[in-house]
Amino acid sequence: MRRNFTLKTFNTFGLDVMAAYVVTVNDLSDIERLRKSGYWQLDKKMILGGGSNCLFLDDYYEGIVLLMNNKGVSIQDYDADFVKVSVAAGEDWTPFVQRMVAAGYGGIENLTLIPGKVGASPMQNIGAYGVEIKDVFLRLQAFDLENGKLVDFEAADCEFGYRSSVFKTTLKGKFVILSVDFLLHKHPQANFQYGSIREELSRLGVSQPEIVDVSVAITNIRRSKLPDPLQLGNAGSFFKNPVVHRLVFDDLKREFPDIVGYPEKTNTVKLAAAWLIEKAGWKGRRVGDVGVHKNQALVIVNYGGATGRDIFSFAMEIQQSVRETFGIHLEPEVNII
Ligand SMILES: Cc1cc2nc3c(=O)[nH]c(=O)nc-3n(C[C@H](O)[C@H](O)[C@H](O)COP(=O)(O)OP(=O)(O)OC[C@H]3O[C@@H](n4cnc5c(N)ncnc54)[C@H](O)[C@@H]3O)c2cc1C
Structure with missing residues (x-):
C-alpha cells in the first residue's frame, strides 16, 4: 500500500x-x-x-x-475452429493483441493499438473498425467488492451495447474484473471492410491481406490520426456517437445536408459526433491548456497544464454548443471520476 x-x-x-x-x-x-x-x-x-x-x-x-497488474495469458484448444484464451486483467491490451496476431489467432486484430488493459476491455465493450469485444467474448471472472465472492459473467450477463456494459451502468464500481476469456479463430478471415483499411493495405502493396496485415494497417492509420497520449494528454474519443431515431436524422438532414450518420438495424441512425463538434466550430479550438485536437474533433487534449475541471468545463461547453446547434445530447464516453 x-x-x-x-x-x-x-x-x-x-x-x-x-x-x-x-x-x-x-x-x-x-x-x-x-x-x-x-x-x-x-x-x-x-x-x-x-x-x-x-x-x-x-x-x-x-x-x-x-x-x-495481475499477469498471465493461457491458450486452450476449444473446438475445431476456436481457441479459448484466458487473460489476466492487468495484461496490457495491445501487446496481448499483437501476441495473438503473431500466433495466427484472429478476431481482435482490428482492435490493435487501443490503449489500456485487458480488464477494462469489457467495461465499455471496446470497439474499432467494425469489431467490438462482445464479438469474441466468452466470459469473465470478477470479484464482488461487497461480499468478496468470485462471480462468472457470461456474455448475456454483461449487457454489452455500444461503448457500454453492465459494468459501466448498473454494476458500476461494484466488481473488480480479474480475468477475461476470449474465443479466437484458428483459421481467421481478415476483416478489412473499412475504406481506410483498404486504402492503407493498398498503400502497403498488400492485395490478399491476412490478420497481421490488417493489424499493421490499423497501427499505421491510428498512429497518423490519433495523438499519442505520451506526447499530448488525451483519453481518445471524449463523447459517444449519439444514436437518434430515423425521423430526427431526416429532419437534421434537411437542415444540414452533409450531416454524417450510419443507419442501424432498428429505426435508428448513429450520428458522427466528430462531425457535429466540427460543424459547431470546435475542431482545433484551444482555451488555455485544453483543446479539441486539430485532426480529430472527438478527442479533447491536455496541452500540459490543464486541470481535470478545466477539461470537464471545456467538454461541457462543447456539449452545450452541440445541443444548441443541433438539439443533440452528447454523452461522455470517458469515465468521470
Ligand atoms: C488515444 C486513445 C485511443 C482510444 N481508442 C479507443 C477505441 O478505438 N475504442 C475504444 O473502445 N476505446 C478507445 N479508447 C479508450 C480506452 O483506451 C479504452 O476504453 C480502454 O479499454 C480503457 O482501458 P484502461 O485499462 O486504460 O481503463 P481505465 O481508464 O483504467 O478504466 C476505465 C474504466 O474501467 C474501470 N476499470 C478498469 N479496469 C477494471 C477492472 N479490472 N475491473 C473493473 N473495472 C475496471 C475503471 O474504474 C474505469 O471506470 C482510446 C483511448 C485513447 C487514449
Missing part, C-alpha cells in the same frame, strides 16, 4: 492527481488482504487499468485506488 501517490503516469490525460492510497493488484490475494484490513472501511474505492478512459476531476482522490 502506498500513501499519497501520484497517478500522473497512470492516466493518459497526464493529470497530476494524488491518491490517498494505492494498492497494486498482482493477484487476488492482494485484494483479499486489503479486504481484511481496516482500510477497506474507506468509502471511496476505484479500479484503475491503464487510465486511458478516465478523467479525474479533482487533484486529490480521497480513497483507495486498486491498480490492476
Whole structure:
C-alpha cells in the first residue's frame, strides 16, 4: 500500500492527481488482504487499468485506488475452429493483441493499438473498425467488492451495447474484473471492410491481406490520426456517437445536408459526433491548456497544464454548443471520476 501517490503516469490525460492510497493488484490475494484490513472501511474505492478512459476531476482522490497488474495469458484448444484464451486483467491490451496476431489467432486484430488493459476491455465493450469485444467474448471472472465472492459473467450477463456494459451502468464500481476469456479463430478471415483499411493495405502493396496485415494497417492509420497520449494528454474519443431515431436524422438532414450518420438495424441512425463538434466550430479550438485536437474533433487534449475541471468545463461547453446547434445530447464516453 502506498500513501499519497501520484497517478500522473497512470492516466493518459497526464493529470497530476494524488491518491490517498494505492494498492497494486498482482493477484487476488492482494485484494483479499486489503479486504481484511481496516482500510477497506474507506468509502471511496476505484479500479484503475491503464487510465486511458478516465478523467479525474479533482487533484486529490480521497480513497483507495486498486491498480490492476495481475499477469498471465493461457491458450486452450476449444473446438475445431476456436481457441479459448484466458487473460489476466492487468495484461496490457495491445501487446496481448499483437501476441495473438503473431500466433495466427484472429478476431481482435482490428482492435490493435487501443490503449489500456485487458480488464477494462469489457467495461465499455471496446470497439474499432467494425469489431467490438462482445464479438469474441466468452466470459469473465470478477470479484464482488461487497461480499468478496468470485462471480462468472457470461456474455448475456454483461449487457454489452455500444461503448457500454453492465459494468459501466448498473454494476458500476461494484466488481473488480480479474480475468477475461476470449474465443479466437484458428483459421481467421481478415476483416478489412473499412475504406481506410483498404486504402492503407493498398498503400502497403498488400492485395490478399491476412490478420497481421490488417493489424499493421490499423497501427499505421491510428498512429497518423490519433495523438499519442505520451506526447499530448488525451483519453481518445471524449463523447459517444449519439444514436437518434430515423425521423430526427431526416429532419437534421434537411437542415444540414452533409450531416454524417450510419443507419442501424432498428429505426435508428448513429450520428458522427466528430462531425457535429466540427460543424459547431470546435475542431482545433484551444482555451488555455485544453483543446479539441486539430485532426480529430472527438478527442479533447491536455496541452500540459490543464486541470481535470478545466477539461470537464471545456467538454461541457462543447456539449452545450452541440445541443444548441443541433438539439443533440452528447454523452461522455470517458469515465468521470
Ligand atoms: C488515444 C486513445 C485511443 C482510444 N481508442 C479507443 C477505441 O478505438 N475504442 C475504444 O473502445 N476505446 C478507445 N479508447 C479508450 C480506452 O483506451 C479504452 O476504453 C480502454 O479499454 C480503457 O482501458 P484502461 O485499462 O486504460 O481503463 P481505465 O481508464 O483504467 O478504466 C476505465 C474504466 O474501467 C474501470 N476499470 C478498469 N479496469 C477494471 C477492472 N479490472 N475491473 C473493473 N473495472 C475496471 C475503471 O474504474 C474505469 O471506470 C482510446 C483511448 C485513447 C487514449
